[in-house]
Amino acid sequence: MADPWGEGRGSDAGSLGGTGGIPWWILREERGDPVPALSRRPDPLGSPRIPAQPLSPAAVLQSWSIQQDGPISKVLLFPLPSAPEVDPGAAQPYGLLVTSAIELSVVYRDVLAKGLGDQLILPASDQHDSVLCALVTDIDFDGSAEILLGTYGQELLCYKYDSPGQFRLVWTRRFPSPLLSMLYADLTADGVCELAVVCLKGLHVLQHSLEPTARQVLERLRRRARRRREEGGGGGDDAAGRPPTRRFSPQN
Known part of the structure; x- marks a missing residue:
């Protein structure tokens, strides 16, 4: 079998060099607009680097780095909710979650526009020993993602992004x-995702309560039916979102 990467691809052309340490992993975020792709590379000494690199030709356009006080345990890039006053056509802001083994976890806000200059602290994230795993996903069905942190101190922390532009610990x-890894996926094939938490002594699967999920x-x-009525395409749906009943009469 031929090398799928082709010959000569091991050269330094377009490489993301100059890490200043040993990278633990490389994560890539590709966007549908012309804005360059992002790669996140933390190293064990505590220095996250974020090169913004276009797909072709391979060249680093921008790079940001910052030195943390301790080892970095997890790095995640995720879309932040836009403020209501922001133009809907504006570029989607991205946040960079950086968790640490010995200090507070932080989110760098709108990294494409501000680099690592706008830092939001996750309160009490250093009170339960080292953060070993993290996940960013919408677990309360409100359309905005929450941040989940799993710690060596056996605690799962959930943070939510508030309108004033801060994260608060909600539960x-x-x-x-100790928590080692997390996955949010539909494990039971019922249409609703479950949270799988891998701990040092076993696997735990958390399921949503049926009644609150049904209400959501x-x-x-109801909101979709209301929006269709406002747009003139609802066809007269009632307040509960049900389509009108059609009555048929026999043909003569």
């Missing part, structure tokens, strides 16, 4: 052993 959950589904259906 915590304790486990019988009904509320979304």
Whole structure:
């Protein structure tokens, strides 16, 4: 079998060199607009680097780096909710989550525009020993992602982004052993995702409560029906979001 990467691809053309340390991993974020792709490369000494690099030709356009006080345990890039006053056609702002083994975890806001200059602290994220895993996903069905941190101190922390532009700790959950990894996926094939948490002594699967989930589904259906009526395409749906009943009479 031929080399799928082709010959000569091991050269330094377009490489992301000059890390200043040993990279632990490389993550890539590709965007549908002409804005360059982002690569995140933390190293074990605590220096996240974010080169912005176009797909072709391979060249680094911008690069940001900052020195942390301790080892970095996780780095995640995710879209931040836009403020209501922001133009809908403006570029989507991205946040960079950086968790640490010995200090507070932080989110660098709008890294494409501000680099690593706008830092938001996740309160109390250093109170439960080292953060070992992290996840950014919408677990309350409100359309905005939450930040989940799993710690060696056996705590799961959930943070939410508030309108003033800060993250607040909304709830915590304790486990019988340190948390190693998390996955949010539909494991039971029922249309609703579950949170799988891998701990030092086993796997835990957290399922959403049925009644609150059903209320969220009904509320979304009502909002969709209301939006269709306002746009003139609802066809006269009632307040509950149900389509009008059609009555048929026999043909003569």
